[in-house]
Structure formats: C-alpha cells, structure tokens
Amino acid sequence: MDPTDLVNQAIQGDRDAFIRLIREIENSLYNTAKSMLRKEEDVADAIQETILKAYKSMHTLREPQYFKTWMFRILINECNTMLSRRSLSTSYAEVPAKQEVSSPYDEVDMREAVDRLEESKRIVIVLHYFEDLTLRQVADTLNISESAVKMRLSRARQELYQKFKNFREVKLHVKPI
Incomplete structure (x- = not known):
C-alpha cells in the first residue's frame, strides 16, 4: 500500500x-x-x-x-x-553523553561521536544522515532555512572529521608494546 x-x-x-x-x-x-x-x-x-x-x-x-x-x-x-x-x-x-574515552586504544564509534556534538549540529546530522530526511525536510522540521541546515551539516562534518583525524593520528603514532 x-x-x-x-x-x-x-x-x-x-x-x-x-x-x-x-x-x-x-x-x-x-x-x-x-x-x-x-x-x-x-x-x-x-x-x-x-x-x-x-x-x-x-x-x-x-x-x-x-x-x-x-x-x-x-x-x-x-x-x-x-x-x-x-x-x-x-x-x-x-x-555527559557517555563515558569518556579512556585511552587512544578505545574504539571510536560514529554514533557516539555524533552524540557528543552540540545539539544544533547533532540534530541535523541525525535527521539528514541517520533518518534520511532531505535538506528541505530537515529545514521544515527545525523551522530553519535550508542554508542554515547546510551550514550546520558542514560544521558538524568538519568537527567529526577533526575528531576522527586526531584519533587516527594518535593511533598511528603510538607504537604497540
């Protein structure tokens, strides 16, 4: 149906x-x-x-x-x-979103990283990427403009990129015992 x-x-x-x-x-x-x-x-x-x-x-x-x-x-x-x-x-x-990561060896989970974002960034990521709403639908849902959604998504992606980049760099520079 x-x-x-x-x-x-x-x-x-x-x-x-x-x-x-x-x-x-x-x-x-x-x-x-x-x-x-x-x-x-x-x-x-x-x-x-x-x-x-x-x-x-x-x-x-x-x-x-x-x-x-x-x-x-x-x-x-x-x-x-x-x-x-x-x-x-x-x-x-x-x-606190969840228990803090205690060492660079701990797993980094995308959902956990998203959950640690500021609310305005987190909600656009959740609605657009996790719930598959279009930019227009996210804008309508949050009563903001599409350009504001795009800006928040861009900032959130940049913040997530930096978190994962830093995590990867720490893992690559730490030698196993």
Whole structure:
C-alpha cells in the first residue's frame, strides 16, 4: 500500500492505519529522541507524548507526503520542552553523553561521536544522515532555512572529521608494546 494512502486513512480516523504508520517510524523517533534527551525514561515520555499529540491532531495534517517530517517536528518540539523543564542546576551541556574515552586504544564509534556534538549540529546530522530526511525536510522540521541546515551539516562534518583525524593520528603514532 502507498504510504500516502495510509496517511490519508489515518487522517480520516482509521486508528489501525495510524498505528501502522507509527510502527514504520518508531525506531527513527526513538533514535532522534535518544540523541536529544539521552535518558531512557525521558525518551519514552517524549515518544508517548508525540504519538498522543499526533493522533489527536492527525486531522490537521494538510500534506500527507510530509507525515514523517510532521512527526519529527512534533517530537523535536516535545524534546525541547522536556529539556527546558530539566533542573536549572544541571544544564543540558553539562550532561555527559557517555563515558569518556579512556585511552587512544578505545574504539571510536560514529554514533557516539555524533552524540557528543552540540545539539544544533547533532540534530541535523541525525535527521539528514541517520533518518534520511532531505535538506528541505530537515529545514521544515527545525523551522530553519535550508542554508542554515547546510551550514550546520558542514560544521558538524568538519568537527567529526577533526575528531576522527586526531584519533587516527594518535593511533598511528603510538607504537604497540
């Protein structure tokens, strides 16, 4: 079945069609929320709220082909709301992404490196490369211009390149015992 037909059925109130649509993108929603919120319980809450809000306002979706973009916009808004509610004593930037790499021999994982980026860079990388949204869809989802998306992607790629380049140089200059 054409995904647009499924969206149209969901818009007309077909609950099963809505559930099928959500199942198709649930991993993408999870990965995006996880990259923003990091805490499993917050991720679950954000996804639950996103699905509930989407279900209640499904009839407002004007262009069925943008369902996925629409869902990501709702999710990102929900994640941002949750982040703003977090305690003032712990800013988002101070929350460690994962345990620090303890030695140059540790594996460097691309997802972990992306998770360590500043949020504005991280979210464009996640949406564009991990979730396969077009530049236009990323721009629409984040309510920014396509040129801003391109700039953030460029800066994020440069930062990732430098991290991996530095890691590789350290590994090449350290002789095994």
